[in-house]
Every structure is written in C-alpha cells, then in structure tokens.
Amino acid sequence: MNTLKIDTRKFGPIEIDETKILSMPDGLPGFSGYHKFILLEDPNSKPFCWFQSVEDPSLSLVVMSPFIFKPDYEIDVTPQDIRKSWKAQKEEDLTVYVVINITEEKKITANLIGPIIINTKTSEAVQLVISDSEYSHQHNVLEGV
Amino acid sequence: MLILTRRAEEKIKIGDNIVVNVFEIDGNVVKIGIDAPKDIPIYRMEVLEQIENKNIEAASKTPEDVADVAQLFNKKFSRGQEN
Numbered sequence: 001m002n003t004l005k006i007d008t009r010k011f012g013p014i015e016i017d018e019t020k021i022l023s024m025p026d027g028l029p030g031f032s033g034y035h036k037f038i039l040l041e042d043p044n045s046k047p048f049c050w051f052q053s054v055e056d057p058s059l060s061l062v063v064m065s066p067f068i069f070k071p072d073y074e075i076d077v078t079p080q081d082i083r084k085s086w087k088a089q090k091e092e093d094l095t096v097y098v099v100i101n102i103t104e105e106k107k108i109t110a111n112l113i114g115p116i117i118i119n120t121k122t123s124e125a126v127q128l129v130i131s132d133s134e135y136s137h138q139h140n141v142l143e144g145v
Numbered sequence: 146m147l148i149l150t151r152r153a154e155e156k157i158k159i160g161d162n163i164v165v166n167v168f169e170i171d172g173n174v175v176k177i178g179i180d181a182p183k184d185i186p187i188y189r190m191e192v193l194e195q196i197e198n199k200n201i202e203a204a205s206k207t208p209e210d211v212a213d214v215a216q217l218f219n220k221k222f223s224r225g226q227e228n
Contacts (some may be wrong), residue, residue, distance in 0.1 A: 102206055142221055
C-alpha cells in the first residue's frame with residue numbers, strides 16, 4: 001500500500017492510502033480549483049464522513065450516505081450521463097454521498113439536490129446539480145424518525 | 146455583458162455548437178431551449194448557488210459539531226439499525 005502523508009486542519013497530519021484518492025474532474029461547486037479528495041471516516045462521528053481535499057488542509061465537508069436516513073432516495077442517472085468516460089461502468093460501481101449541514105439549533109440537514117457520486121472503479125467523483133426534483137437542499141435528516 | 150433583444154422563436158448561436166432558442170414568452174416567464182454538447186454542464190443558476198452555499202456551509206463544521214450530532218443521530222436510528 002502506498003501511503004501519502006497529508007495535512008488536515010480538522011484531524012492534523014494523517015496518512016492516507018494513495019489508491020483511495022478521488023479525482024474530481026469538474027471540481028466541487030463553491031471551491032473551484034480543487035480536484036483531489038479523499039473520504040475520511042471519523043470513528044467518533046460514524047456514519048458521518050468527511051470529504052477532505054488532498055490539496056487544501058482546511059477544506060473538508062461533512063457527508064453521509066443518504067440511504068441511511070432516506071432509504072427511498074432516488075436519482076435518475078446512468079453512469080454515462082454523469083461522465084462520458086463512465087460509459088462502461090455499472091450502477092453498482094457508484095456510491096452516493098450527500099452534503100450534511102448542522103444548524104445552530106443542532107438540526108441536521110442534507111442537500112439532496114447535490115449528491116456526490118463516487119465511481120469506485122475509476123476513483124473519480126462528481127457532484128451532481130439536480131434541478132427538477134422534489135428534493136430539498138436542506139432536507140431534515142431526522143424528519144419522520 | 147452582451148445584451149441581445151430576441152422575440153419568441155428567435156435563436157442565438159454561441160460558438161460552434163451551442164444554440165439558444167427562445168421558445169415562448171408569457172408575461173415574465175421565458176421558455177428557453179438549449180442545444181449544446183452533452184459534456185457542457187447547464188444549470189439553473191439558483192440551484193447551482195444553493196449547492197455551492199451548502200458546500201461552503203458544510204466545510205465550516207468542526208469534528209466536535211459532528212461528533213455531537215452523531216450521538217443524536219445514532220440514538221434516533223438505533224432501532225432496527227446494526228451500525
């Protein structure tokens with residue numbers, strides 16, 4: 001395993017598996033210029049994860065699998081619609097994360113119209129922008145629980 | 146910024162392969178058709194901005210913020226949940 005030492009502002013210097021680095025060819029909306037990220041798990045905050053920039057220690061977003069709190073979450077995409085080069089990929093090769101926010105009142109919200117799709121075969125990630133859906137950019141995660 | 150006046154059913158060509166078609170005008174609503182190569186992303190600006198803003202907001206959270214709500218989350222989801 002080839003490890004790489006990276007600096008993170010939230011967790012200090014950490015060692016990562018180089019093969020786990022995800023490339024984001026289109027970048028991350030709101031943070032242009034960054035194209036390399038890694039998904040970090042923090043045992044203290046499972047199932048919340050961090051989408052950490054490999055290039056900028058201070059850039060990391062809270063993310064989570066939407067299916068944990070919304071098992072019927074659905075997005076209508078085929079791999080090749082996300083990226084032309086994903087043509088040969090199967091849906092099973094894709095994993096989905098959504099960006100999580102925490103309000104001052106400790107309300108947990110999820111952005112269901114901007115899912116981050118990770119292609120585990122090509123180690124690439126894309127954040128989709130979904131316009132025509134019933135989903136909210138601040139879905140109340142604990143709603144209906 | 147280039148500002149052009151168009152009537153319904155008139156078009157604008159941008160570069161070699163983008164055509165913007167003003168389909169229908171109804172009061173302050175305009176229906177626009179855009180023909181562009183698939184690899185050119187086209188977004189409703191306000192939707193993209195919502196996603197940008199949520200990303201920026203999510204990046205400001207600390208591990209403590211998250212550990213805090215993770216407890217709450219796991220308590221609520223512990224029923225019928227293995228992890």
